[in-house]
Amino acid sequence: MRSRKKKMPISRKVLYLLGYTMVFIWLIPVLWMCITALKPGGSAVTVIRDLLSPPYTLDNYNYVLTNASIWNWTWNSFYVAAVTTIVTIILTSLAAFALSRMQFFGKTFIFWVIIAGLMVPVEAKIIPLFQIMIDMGLINSYSSLILPGLAAPLGVFILKQFYDGIPNELVEAARIDGAGMLRIFWSIFLPLSRSSMAALGIFTFITSWNNFLWPFLAINEEKMMTLPVAIPTFQSAYTAELMIPMAANVLASLPAILVFIFFQKHIIKGITMTGIK
Amino acid sequence: MNDQSRLLTNVKAYLFLAPFLLVYGLFMVYPIAKGFIISLHDWSLGMESTFVGFANYSSMFRDSYFWEALWNTLLFVVISTPALIFVGLAIALLVNAGLKGTTFLRSAFFLPFILSISVIASVWVFILQPYTGLLNSFLHTIGFTEEIFWLSDAKLAWVSILLATVWWTVGFNMVLFLAGLQEIPEEFYEAAEMDGASSWKKFMFITLPSLKGVMLLTVVLQTINSFKLFGQPYLMTGGGPGTETRALVQYIYEKGFIEQQMGVASSMSYVLFAITITFAFIQFKFFQGKD
C-alpha cells in the first residue's frame, strides 16, 4: 500500500528480478523434460535453439502408452497410497483419542514406545521387514506395500497433540448428555480435527506415493510395481535415446502435477500443519 | 471408581488402541527386535541360519567399505542439512516478500517435491551427463570449453547429488519456514520501522529469533531425512565412481540383498538405527525446550 504512492524502489526491482530468475532456473529441468519428450527420436535436445523450434511429435507418448503399463503403475501407486492414507487416519485417530482422553494401565509406556518409533526410518528395518513379509507370504503383493506404512507414529503424535487442545468442557457436556466414549470420539473429536486429519492424510499420501526403497525390494513383478520403481525398470530398456524415457517421466508425473495444481493450497497447508503443530 | 469400572475403562481404551498397536507391533517393534536377532546370525535368504554371536559386528567394523559408506552418509548429512535450511529460508523470504504472483512462485519452488525420485534422477542424469548433457552444452555455448564430469568425478558427483537433492526437497523446508514467517506479528516490524531499523537488522533481531522454533524442527527433520539417503546416489551414480558416493542405506541393500549377507546387513542397519535414535533424543530435548 505504502509503496504504491512512490515509484518502486530499486531494492524491490532487484527482488523481482531475483525471484523470477530463480523460479525460471528452478523450472528448467521440468520444462526440459516436457519439451524433450515432444522431440522426435534422434534429434539434438541440448541446443536451446533446436529445443524451441519444431518439429514436435507425440510419437514418444504413443510409444510409451502402448509399450508401458503406465496406467497400471499409476493405479498401483494410487491404490497403495490411498489405502495407506485412509487406514492410517482411522488407526491413528483411534489410538490418539485413547492416549489423549482415556486413562488406562501402561499409558505412559505405550505413549513412549510410539514416540520412540517416530524416528525409526523404514530404511533401518528393510532386512527384518523383508523376512517378515516372506514368512507371511506377502512379498510382491499390495499388502506388503501398505502394511509397513501403517505403523505411523507420526499420525498418532500429530492427532494426539490436536486432541489435547480440545477443551474438556465439551467432553464433560457430552458426558452429562449420556454419550459414551465412542460417541464423543465420533461426534466431537472427528469433526473438530478434520483439518488435522486432512493434513496428516496429504502428508501420508505424498510419502507413500513417492516411496522408493521398500517397493523396490518388496515387488518382483512389473504389473505390481508402483511408479517410482516401474519407471527406472521401463527406462532401463532404452539405452540409446532419451525421448522415450522423458515421455515416460512426463506421463508418470502428470497425475501428481495435476493434483498439485488443483489442491496446492490444501497440500501446502497440510505440510505446514504436519510440521508445525 | 470401583475395580469393575476401572477394568471397563481399560478394556475400552485398549479397544481403541488395538488396531494401531497390532500394526505397530508387527511392523515396527517386531522388525526392530528381529533385526537384532538376524544381526547375530550368519544367514542368507532361503538358507539355514547359524548363530555367530557378535561376529557380524566385528566383521562390519573391519570392513573399510562400511566406514566409507558411513562417512559418505555423515558427510552428506553435514553438508546437505545447512544447505537445505539456508536455501529453504532464503526462498521462503523471497516468496514472503509480497511480490506479485506469490502463489505461482511458491508453487514453482515446491513443485519438484511432488515428483518421484526416479523421475528426478533420470532428468538430472541427462542434464548432467558429459559431452551431450544440457548443462555442459550450455557451458560450451557460453565459452567454457572444458568437459566437466559431473557424475564421474567423486567430488563433483557429491555436488551433483547435493544440487539435485536441494532442488527436489527444499520446497518442503520452504513451506515450513513460510508458515513460521506468517506467524510473526506485523506489529514487530512496524515498531522496528519506527525505530529506523534497517532490513538487515529487522531480519537479525525479529525474523530469525521468531523462527527459532521452526528452525529447530526443520533442522531435526532434515537431519533425519538426510541420513536416509539412498535414491539419489543409487539412481544417479549407482554409488560410483567406484564406491565413492555409496551411502549407508545402499550398502545395507547391497550387503543384504545382493551379497546375501543378511546378518552383516542387519548389523549395519543397527548402526543406522542407533544414529537416528540418538537424533530422536536430541529432538525431544528441543521439544521440551520449546514448551
Place this chain on the structure above:
Amino acid sequence: MKKVSAFTLAVFLLSTFLVACGGDSDSGGGEEDNGKTNLTFWTPLSGGDGDFMKELVSEFNSENAEIEVELLNLKAEEYYTKMRTSVTSDQAPDVAIAHTSKLSELESANLIVSIEDAADSAGVEWDTFSENIVDATIIKDEHYAVPLDTHALIMYANNKILAEADLLDESGQPVIEDGEEGFIQFLEKIKENSPSGTFPLSATSTGDSPLRMWWTFYSQLGGELLNEEGSQAAFNNEQGLEALSFLGKMVEDDLWPKNIANGGELFTAQKAAIHINGVWMTGALENNEGLEFSAIPIPQVFDEQAMWGDSHLFVVPRQNEQSDEKKEASIVFANWIADHSSSWAQAGHVPSKPSVIESEEFQELPYRSDYAEIGEDVSYMPNTPKLTAINDVLKKHFNQYMTGDVSPEDTLSNAEEEVNNLLK
C-alpha cells in the same frame, strides 16, 4: 450398549483394513484356466531385446493352443536378486531366462531345478544345439537349461565417418591393421580425419562395459580369471595389466574420451565412429534411419582372437510344488523359441541351433551373418558360484580406473585382494 458399539466399530475397522489389504491380485498366477497351461516367464532384457522377445512370445501363444505364456521383463541389474527372493517366497516364475555365467551360482543356491526328465518328455533333441553351448549347461551330468543364443561384445562402426576418414575397403568394411599399434593407429586416423567433436571410440565408461572390454583383451592375451581350483584370483599379472593399460591408453590419448555415460547414445547420434557393445545393440541401432553402420567382431589386438561373451538360457526356477506338467510345458516353450530364434536373432544374438544359423531367414538378416562366427571365439567367464560377487568387485575397481584416479597396478592388486577375500 456402548461397549458393544465400540467393539463393533473396532471389528469393523479391522475387517475393512484386512479386506483392503487382502484385495491383492494373485501374483503367483499360473492356475489352469480354460484348459490351457499358463506359464509365467521372466526375462532381464534391454535395448530392444525385450520387444523382440515380446513378439516371439505372442507368436508362440497364438500357435500353441495348450500353453499360454505371460512375459514379465525385469531390470537387468536387479534380476537375479529378484529371482532369489521370488524363489525364497515361493513366487518363482515357471520358466526364466538366465545367463550361462550365472548357472552354477543358481544351481548351488538351489534356485533352479534339473530339467533332465522334462526335456525327455518334451522331446528336446540336445544334438540340435551347438555342442559347446549345451556342454556349459550340464551340471553333475544333468541338464539344467535349454540354450537360446550366444551373445558377445562386438564392434560397431559408423560407415559415413569411416568413409570420410578413408578407412573403408571396397567391400565397405573398416580397414584395421593388426595388433595393438594397428588398432590405436586406426583410432588416431579417425581422430585426425573427422570433424571436431567426433568420438573415435565411444564405449560406456561405467557399469559392465569396462569389465567386458578388459576381459576381451585379457582373453586375447590368454589370461584366466581364477586359478584352476577356483580358489584364488589369477588376474593380477602381466597380461591383466597389459589389457587394462590398453584401455587406459585409449582414454589417455583421448581416443576413447573420458567418462562416457552412454556410449550407445553417442553412436546413435552419429557423434562416434566406433562403438563397442554387445550384439544386442544391433536391433536397436537398425531402427535409426540415416545411421549407416557395420557390425563386426572386435579385432584381434593381441595373441589370439577372443571376446567377452555369454549366452541366454531357459531355466526352471524352483517352486515348492513343482508340477511336472508345467515343467514340461516350460521346456516345450523354450524349445519352440530356440527353434524360432531366427527372429530372436533380429535383436542381434547368435542362435543356439546351427540349423537356425544356416537357415535362409537368418542368413538374410543384415549384419548378423557378419559376426555369426563369434560363437567359436567367445570367451566365457568361469562358471563359479561367486561370479556375480567377483564381477561386482571388478566392475567397481575398473569403473574407478576409467575415471583416471587410480593406477592400473593398484586397480588390479586391490581387486585381487578383495576377490581373494570373497573366495575364502
